[in-house]
Amino acid sequence: QVQLVESGGGLVQTGDSLRLSCALSGGIFNIYAMGWFRQAPGKEREFVAAITRVYGNTYYADSVKGRFTISRDNAKNTVYLQMGNLKPEDTAVYYCAATRTSGINTAPGSYDYWGQGTQVTVSS
Numbered sequence: 001q002v003q004l005v006e007s008g009g010g011l012v013q014t015g016d017s018l019r020l021s022c023a024l025s026g027g028i029f030n031i032y033a034m035g036w037f038r039q040a041p042g043k044e045r046e047f048v049a050a051i052t053r054v055y056g057n058t059y060y061a062d063s064v065k066g067r068f069t070i071s072r073d074n075a076k077n078t079v080y081l082q083m084g085n086l087k088p089e090d091t092a093v094y095y096c097a098a099t100r101t102s103g104i105n106t107a108p109g110s111y112d113y114w115g116q117g118t119q120v121t122v123s124s
Contacts, residue, residue, distance in 0.1 A: 002027040009118030022096030029077040038092035
């Protein structure tokens with residue numbers, strides 16, 4: 001059974017940086033395209049970033065483009081989300097997700113497995 005475990009969340013100030021990690025176990029990591037999503041209180045889960053499984057092509061939501069970077073280390077079965085210049089509107093629970101569907105996937109329904117989420121809070 002595939003499991004995803006996120007880490008790295010916390011409380012930071014506006015303009016700070018933070019790196020989230022997501023480790024996959026119970027499966028072969030490099031057959032999965034990976035994504036990061038976030039959900040703020042009272043809002044729907046929204047796409048943040050995605051990375052393909054082989055060539056590591058990336059795609060970002062407009063709201064984080066230029067500030068966030070998604071990457072993967074297939075040797076460590078881990079995907080990362082480097083977040084910079086954080087803003088209060090980035091406050092949310094961040095989830096990583098894995099899918100067998102190739103390419104870039106931005107819809108939550110495209111993903112097969114989800115982590116439990118990690119809280120990121122950005123104070124003003």
